[in-house]
Amino acid sequence: MAWSVSVSRADWPEFRGPWGDGRANLPSDPPAGLPLHWSETNNIKWKTEIPHRGWSTPVILGGQVWLTTATVEGHDYFAIGLDKQTGKILFNEKVFHTDDPEPLGNGASMNCYATPSPAIEPGRVYVHFGSAGTACLDTKTGKVLWKRNDLPCRHYRGASSSPVLFENLLILTFDGADLQYTVALDKQTGKTVWKTDRSVVWNDEHVPGPMARDGDLRKSHGTPLIANVSGKPQLISVGAKASYGYEPRTGKELWRVEYNDWSSAPRPLYENGLAYIVTGLRAKEMWAVRPDGLGNVTDTHVAWKLATHIGKYASPLLIDGLIYTAAEESFVTCLEADTGKVVWTERIGGKYAGSPVFADGRLYFPSQEGVVTVLKPGRTFEVLARNTLADGFMASPAVDGKALYLRTRTHLYRVESR
Numbered sequence: 168m169a170w171s172v173s174v175s176r177a178d179w180p181e182f183r184g185p186w187g188d189g190r191a192n193l194p195s196d197p198p199a200g201l202p203l204h205w206s207e208t209n210n211i212k213w214k215t216e217i218p219h220r221g222w223s224t225p226v227i228l229g230g231q232v233w234l235t236t237a238t239v240e241g242h243d244y245f246a247i248g249l250d251k252q253t254g255k256i257l258f259n260e261k262v263f264h265t266d267d268p269e270p271l272g273n274g275a276s277m278n279c280y281a282t283p284s285p286a287i288e289p290g291r292v293y294v295h296f297g298s299a300g301t302a303c304l305d306t307k308t309g310k311v312l313w314k315r316n317d318l319p320c321r322h323y324r325g326a327s328s329s330p331v332l333f334e335n336l337l338i339l340t341f342d343g344a345d346l347q348y349t350v351a352l353d354k355q356t357g358k359t360v361w362k363t364d365r366s367v368v369w370n371d372e373h374v375p376g377p378m379a380r381d382g383d384l385r386k387s388h389g390t391p392l393i394a395n396v397s398g399k400p401q402l403i404s405v406g407a408k409a410s411y412g413y414e415p416r417t418g419k420e421l422w423r424v425e426y427n428d429w430s431s432a433p434r435p436l437y438e439n440g441l442a443y444i445v446t447g448l449r450a451k452e453m454w455a456v457r458p459d460g461l462g463n464v465t466d467t468h469v470a471w472k473l474a475t476h477i478g479k480y481a482s483p484l485l486i487d488g489l490i491y492t493a494a495e496e497s498f499v500t501c502l503e504a505d506t507g508k509v510v511w512t513e514r515i516g517g518k519y520a521g522s523p524v525f526a527d528g529r530l531y532f533p534s535q536e537g538v539v540t541v542l543k544p545g546r547t548f549e550v551l552a553r554n555t556l557a558d559g560f561m562a563s564p565a566v567d568g569k570a571l572y573l574r575t576r577t578h579l580y581r582v583e584s585r
Contacts, residue, residue: 178227178228178229178287178567179191179224179225179226179227179228179565179566179567179572180226180227180228180286180287180288180332181226181284181285181286181287181329181330181331181332182223182224182283182284182286182329182390182434182563183224183390183434183482183522183563184524184565184566187331187390187392187393187434188392188434188436188437188482188484188485189482189483189484189522189523189524189525189563190484190486190524190525190526191524191525191526191527191566192525192526192527194486194487194525194528198527198528199526199527199568199569200527200569200584201526201527201529201566201569201570201571201584202569202571202582202583202584203529203541203551203552204552204554205554205556205571205582206554206555206556207555207556207557210582210583210584210585211580211581211582211583212254212570212581212582212583212585213253213254213580213581214254214578214579214580214581215249215254215255215256215578215579215580216577216578217234217236217247217574217577217578217579218236218245218247218259219236219237219238219239219243219245219281220236220237220238220239220279220280220281220576221234221235221236221237221279221280221281221282221562221574222278222279222281222282222520222521222561222562222574223235223236223281223282223283223284223285223329223562223574224284224329224521224562224563224564224565224574225284225562225565225572225574225579226284226285226286226287226292226565227251227287227565227567227572228287228288228289228306229251229289230250230251230252231248231249231250231251231257231287231306232248232249232250232251232565232572232579233246233247233248233249233285233287233292233294233306234247234249234284234285234562234574234579235247235281235283235284235285235294235295235296236281237279237280237281237296238280239279239280240268241265241268241269241271241280241299242264242265242266242268243261243263243264243265244261244262244263244264244265244280244281244294244296244299244300245259245260245261245262245281246258246260246262246285246292246294246302246304246309247259247260248292248306248309249579251567251581254579254581257309258304258309260304260309260311262294262300262302262304262311262314263296263299263300263302263314263316265299268280268299269321269322269323271324271325272323272324277324277480277520277561278324278325278327279325279561280296280299280325280326281296282325282326282327283295283296283297283326283327283328283329283330283390284329284330284390284562284563285329285330286329286330286331286332286337287306288332290305290306290307291303291304291305291306291312291354292304292306293330293332293337293354295326295329295330295339296326297320297322297325297326297327297328297341298316298318298319298320298321298322298326298341298343299316299326300314300315300316301314301315301316301318301330301337301339301352301357302314302315303337303354303357313356313357314357315352315357318339318341318350319341319345319346320341320342320343320345320346321343321344321345321346321382322343322344322386323343323344323381323382323383323386324383324386324430327388327389327432328340328341328342328387328388328389328390328391329390331390331391331392331393331402332354333351333393333400333402333415333416334415334416335353335354335355335360336351336352336353336354336360336415336416337351337352337353337354338350338351338352338391338402338415339351339352340387340389340390340391340404342365342385342386342387342388342389342406342407343382343385343386344381344382344383344385344386345382345385346364347364347365347385347387347406347407348362348363348364348365349362349363349391349402349404349413349418350362350363351415351418361417361418362418363413363418363419363420365406365407365409365411366409366411366420366423367406367407367408367409367423367425369384369385369408371384371385383429383430384407384408384429385407385408385429386407386429386430387405387406387407387429387430387431387432387447388430388431388432389404389405389406389431389432389433389434389435389445390434391403391404391405391413391434391435392434392435392436392437392442393415394435394437394442394458395437396412396437396440396458396459397459400414400415400416401413401414401415401421401458402414402415403435403437403442403444403458404435405431405433405435405444405445405446406431407428407429407430407431407447408425408426408427408428408429409423409424409425409426410423410424410426410435410442410444410446410454410456411423412442412458421458421460421461422458422460422461422462422463422464422468423462423463423464423465424444424454424456424463424464424465424468424469425463425465426446426447426450426452426454426465427449427450428446428447428448428449428450428451428452429447429448429449430447430448430449431444431445431446431447431448431479432445432479432480432482433445433478433479433480433481433482433483433492433522434482434522436482436483436484436485436490437458438485438504439504439505440457440458440459441455441456441457441458441470441504441505442455442456442457442458443455443456443483443485443490443504444456445477445478445479445483445492447479448479450474451474451477451479452472452473452474452477453472453473453474453477453483453490453492453502453507454469454471454472455469455470455471455472455504455507456468456469456470457469457470470507471506471507472507473502473507473509475500475509475512476492476494476498476499476500476512477492477494477500478492478493478494478495478519479494479495480495480519480520481493481495481519481520481521481522481523481532481563482522482523482563484523484524484525484530485504486525486530486544487544487545488503488504488505489501489502489503489504489510489544489545489546490502490503490504491523491530491542491544493519493523493532494519495518495519495520496518497514497515497516497517497518498512498513498514498515499512499513499515499532499542500512501546501548510546511546511547511548513548515532515540515542515550516534516536516538516540517534517535517536517538517540518534518535518536519532519533519534519535520535520560520561521533521534521535521560521561521562521563521564522563523563523564524563524564524565524566525544526566526571528543528544529541529542529543529544529551530542530543530544531564531571533560533562533563533564533573534559534560535559535560535561536559537555537556537557537558537559537560537575538553538554538555539553539554539555539556539560539564539573540552540553541553541554556573556575556580557575557577557578558575558576558577558578559575559576560573560574560575560576561576562574562575569583569584570582570583571583
């Protein structure tokens, strides 16, 4: 399980929710009454146009919803707070400006300048735009309490990793073409508490081709997970060419596994003594790793590997011993968490960048085409519903009580049964 969090499970405090793994509740919890069916004219409590562009997941606490956005060209960066009941924009604060933003290159179709999701706790919301800046805002006034824009990284195809709150720390991940490190800031002041560089040896200086020359082979996009490993917190972090376990209070590296892959995006999972990682864009393998080793444990602590229809953008779900992964090219695969054995693979249509959520005993998969396919979890493939909204999904859903918050490319919706 992920490390325990202090917020109510009715809130959505960060990317992938209260446990950081896409679950809105436990399978044993009573249903909240989330809608199964909706459309542009059915079960929409409100719909609010969001200015500019952003793929960040909304975060929810109390009566507010927060998300980030940025101008298409990447010059200006905003934190937006909405009233949860009405959808009215309460705050639209420009927190950073960049005169010369780095172009997204051919990643512009997949990424934008406001992809990392915020993190929220009572009284404060933390927004992150990679090297363009990180800021803490007062949720009552919208006032910036502190900001940092001195953490360097050449993201090359845009920043994606979301911030993680842990105790007194805000943990950020920078895996760029030039620099690769994890840093923890004091969440009260924004000052650096620790910084740890990636330790893998690159050995790519003489690799031919533009991928090595331009720095792709050193990049990654994933958000780390804080897991409860034998009663101790551990930061499980996926990078280019290696994944790591760190002590989150100090940044000390505990272990790593190495592979020949890069640009991983899915957030790791952890349960019953196994961490589940996706290695990257090229091999697209899922590895199950025992996170109790020390040093390089590639040859000793990898329990299984799978390279069939693994989602390279969307993070997986783990429910009742089964992992569900949505491939970018329309397939959903169900596999056993303890063995890696494939239970079923089915084509549901669409491409998947936003990560699925589990809520009310259902799996919700949002596609780039705007269709949310609802599946029944289990060893038998069963589609419960397909629901379409305009403009498509790059952001992941958020859940609060009996409402779904769905961010399309242009709007934020509160979807709720009438």
